[in-house]
Amino acid sequence: MNRLHPLSAVVYALQYGFVWLWIPVFLVVVLSGVFDPIRAAWMPLFALAGLAFGLVYGVAYYYRFGYQVTEDTFDVASGVFARRSREIPYGRIQNVDIRQGVVQRLIGLAIVSIETAGGGDTEASLNFVSEAEATRLQNEIRRRTAGAKNRRRRRTERPMADTPDDEADLIGPRRPPEMRRDDAMSDPDLESLGPGTGAGDSVAHWETPTETFAEPRRQRLFDLDSRELLLYSFTSFRPAAVAAVLFIFFLATDTIVEFFLTVAQPVGGPADLETGTTGSYGVLTIVSLINGIVITYLLSVAYTFATYYDFRLGRIDEDFVYERGLLQRYSGSVPSEKVQSVTVTDNPAQRLIGYAGLWVETAGYGPDSNGGSQSAVPLARRDRVYSFTENLTDVETPAFRSPPTLARRRYLVRYGLVAAGIVAVAFGFTQVTIFDRWYLAAIVFAAVPVAAHLRYVNLEYYVGDEHLVIRRGFWRRRTTIIPYYRIQTVSTRRSIFQRRLGLASLIVDTASSQSFSWTAPTIYDVDLEDARDVHQTSRNRLQSALRERADADDHGLSVDFT
Amino acid sequence: MESLHPRIRLLWIGQGVITAAVFGVVLAAVDQWLLEVPTAALAAVVGLVFVLGAAYAIRLYQVWQFELQPDALYLERGVITFVETAVPFVRVQHVDTQFGPIERALGLSSVVVYTAGSRNADVRIPGLPPNRARELQDTLRELAVESEADDAV
Numbered sequence: 001m002n003r004l005h006p007l008s009a010v011v012y013a014l015q016y017g018f019v020w021l022w023i024p025v026f027l028v029v030v031l032s033g034v035f036d037p038i039r040a041a042w043m044p045l046f047a048l049a050g051l052a053f054g055l056v057y058g059v060a061y062y063y064r065f066g067y068q069v070t071e072d073t074f075d076v077a078s079g080v081f082a083r084r085s086r087e088i089p090y091g092r093i094q095n096v097d098i099r100q101g102v103v104q105r106l107i108g109l110a111i112v113s114i115e116t117a118g119g120g121d122t123e124a125s126l127n128f129v130s131e132a133e134a135t136r137l138q139n140e141i142r143r144r145t146a147g148a149k150n151r152r153r154r155r156t157e158r159p160m161a162d163t164p165d166d167e168a169d170l171i172g173p174r175r176p177p178e179m180r181r182d183d184a185m186s187d188p189d190l191e192s193l194g195p196g197t198g199a200g201d202s203v204a205h206w207e208t209p210t211e212t213f214a215e216p217r218r219q220r221l222f223d224l225d226s227r228e229l230l231l232y233s234f235t236s237f238r239p240a241a242v243a244a245v246l247f248i249f250f251l252a253t254d255t256i257v258e259f260f261l262t263v264a265q266p267v268g269g270p271a272d273l274e275t276g277t278t279g280s281y282g283v284l285t286i287v288s289l290i291n292g293i294v295i296t297y298l299l300s301v302a303y304t305f306a307t308y309y310d311f312r313l314g315r316i317d318e319d320f321v322y323e324r325g326l327l328q329r330y331s332g333s334v335p336s337e338k339v340q341s342v343t344v345t346d347n348p349a350q351r352l353i354g355y356a357g358l359w360v361e362t363a364g365y366g367p368d369s370n371g372g373s374q375s376a377v378p379l380a381r382r383d384r385v386y387s388f389t390e391n392l393t394d395v396e397t398p399a400f401r402s403p404p405t406l407a408r409r410r411y412l413v414r415y416g417l418v419a420a421g422i423v424a425v426a427f428g429f430t431q432v433t434i435f436d437r438w439y440l441a442a443i444v445f446a447a448v449p450v451a452a453h454l455r456y457v458n459l460e461y462y463v464g465d466e467h468l469v470i471r472r473g474f475w476r477r478r479t480t481i482i483p484y485y486r487i488q489t490v491s492t493r494r495s496i497f498q499r500r501l502g503l504a505s506l507i508v509d510t511a512s513s514q515s516f517s518w519t520a521p522t523i524y525d526v527d528l529e530d531a532r533d534v535h536q537t538s539r540n541r542l543q544s545a546l547r548e549r550a551d552a553d554d555h556g557l558s559v560d561f562t
Numbered sequence: 563m564e565s566l567h568p569r570i571r572l573l574w575i576g577q578g579v580i581t582a583a584v585f586g587v588v589l590a591a592v593d594q595w596l597l598e599v600p601t602a603a604l605a606a607v608v609g610l611v612f613v614l615g616a617a618y619a620i621r622l623y624q625v626w627q628f629e630l631q632p633d634a635l636y637l638e639r640g641v642i643t644f645v646e647t648a649v650p651f652v653r654v655q656h657v658d659t660q661f662g663p664i665e666r667a668l669g670l671s672s673v674v675v676y677t678a679g680s681r682n683a684d685v686r687i688p689g690l691p692p693n694r695a696r697e698l699q700d701t702l703r704e705l706a707v708e709s710e711a712d713d714a715v
Contacts, residue, residue: 081666085658492645
């Protein structure tokens with residue numbers, strides 16, 4: 001095991017010394033307030049003891065920290081009281097960074113960070129080592145990583161071991177299979193392609209020739225036209241708009257209150273805030289509330305419009321490239337090789353007019369606020385979105401299965417409890433204000449069965465040959481298509497209540513950054529046997545997909561986008 | 563299926579004791595500043611939290627199991643929510659063995675398996691004898707190095 005540079009010991013000692021100086025101070029202050037025997041006068045003594053402990057701990061940390069380049073892993077062992085020994089296989093190392101601050105450059109030190117895939121912290125961070133050692137490590141690890149990657153056969157191409165069945169769209173018209181590969185939504189008019197429409201020669205194949213030295217040709221896949229842009233802006237709501245409105249309100253409170261008063265006056269609002277009756281104040285409240293909602297909504301519309309103005313999606317070789325934005329032009333690319341899962345989203349308004357959007361999840365964390373998920377098609381006619389999805393992933397048309405109706409009972413109880421909570425809050429409210437008809441709040445119970453039913457009918461899943469399709473959510477329904485090949489872990493969860501009913505939820509984790517929601521794609525509340533069945537199927541198909549990809553090398557098959 | 567080392571129960575019961583102590587300190591603070599809390603009630607709450615914690619620890623030990631299957635590491639655990647997780651070897655990013663001071667005193671280690679999944683999906687197997695933890699780490703490392711994936715994620 002190698003040690004860090006001796007100067008690190010000094011740095012660690014100072015760092016920990018400073019931290020441990022304050023911990024006892026804080027504890028003494030808090031505890032002396034609670035327990036009488038502890039006195040605040042002990043503070044300096046404790047602080048010194050803490051400092052001494054921190055200094056010793058820092059030095060000990062240095063002596064107990066070791067790293068080593070071994071045959072097939074990079075090992076790091078650290079910790080004084082709590083030990084951690086970590087082994088990182090070279091094949092999993094993504095990059096090795098060397099960082100140097102100004103001071104470190106003067107004294108010839110560097111921080112080496114080793115990253116593997118997946119978000120979160122740096123997997124191994126060596127601060128500090130000497131510059132020479134940093135360079136040596138970087139070269140050594142790079143050499144071994146390359147060696148590990150060479151040992152695994154390099155695969156830049158992926159198999160296409162599936163034959164797309166010609167069950168055409170989920171909802172849209174049926175099309176012959178050869179059509180499914182060339183109508184890539186590049187068609188600017190909104191008419192979806194029916195059978196025979198433009199069914200000329202299907203030369204424009206998705207597969208790029210293996211010759212990659214040619215000039216990369218940009219192929220248009222999708223342009224958001226003005227009608228779709230307007231529909232998208234008006235049918236989607238961004239929560240950020242609420243924050244923006246509140247911010248504006250804080251900046252210009254007086255002006256806004258003036259404005260609300262002026263607006264409310266014609267319909268019976270008070271002349272000013274001081275002189276008013278209960279009735280006129282009520283009118284003012286309602287009018288202002290409506291105003292607030294409308295303004296928030298309009299802001300959200302404007303934001304969406306500006307963000308997705310002139311959205312274009314294209315393909316260059318194996319990458320999807322997109323650009324968008326009115327005031328600030330934003331463009332980026334998504335390597336198709338890195339697409340983890342694809343999600344079709346729609347909200348009730350969009351479902352009503354038969355539109356949906358398509359998002360692509362990658363494992364990275366993009367520069368955009370929404371992490372690794374990029375909009376491939378912000379909004380388009382549902383059938384076109386589905387056909388585009390099928391082209392993108394080669395998923396067959398899902399024949400969805402629903403959870404058992406027993407699940408609906410759980411949602412009835414769950415939302416019933418929420419409603420009871422609302423009534424309880426209303427009751428508490430009447431205890432401290434002049435209002436007294438708390439039982440009016442019981443009207444929320446009317447929404448319970450509706451909510452439970454809507455949640456239930458939007459839960460569906462499909463176990464395909466190459467993909468798992470999971471649908472959930474009412475307000476923002478998400479239909480996620482996960483290739484088995486991209487599965488990271490599968491978990492079957494059963495809470496106490498689920499066990500009583502013999503239900504289980506299956507969580508399928510991929511490496512996508514999951515910016516959509518903080519939960520990984522989940523199949524909720526299916527029978528335990530079904531859940532275990534899907535669990536096992538997913539694992540088996542992940543293994544067979546891995547084998548297929550390994551075999552495909554020998555045949556040099558062309559590219560698809562799973 | 564393999565179980566954890568029985569001594570892990572002591573560690574978990576210890577955590578229950580700490581939780582009970584925290585409840586005790588909070589109630590003492592309430593008694594000091596806000597309203598009177600009878601000593602009997604305080605003792606009852608602390609006792610109840612301790613008993614619940616101990617029962618939880620013993621039950622958790624009973625249900626905690628793991629095994630190395632041909633394609634994946636498979637774990638079962640959970641008292642309130644029972645979770646069965648499979649981590650395919652091809653998805654293992656790196657493996658740690660860890661032990662905290664209390665685990666060390668009890669002569670136990672944990673193995674932590676990291677994947678590239680969202681939410682930093684890492685899987686922890688606590689309460690293994692150090693040599694077993696070491697052995698499991700080596701096995702998992704070998705399986706991870708062996709198993710092929712053409713890209714890391």
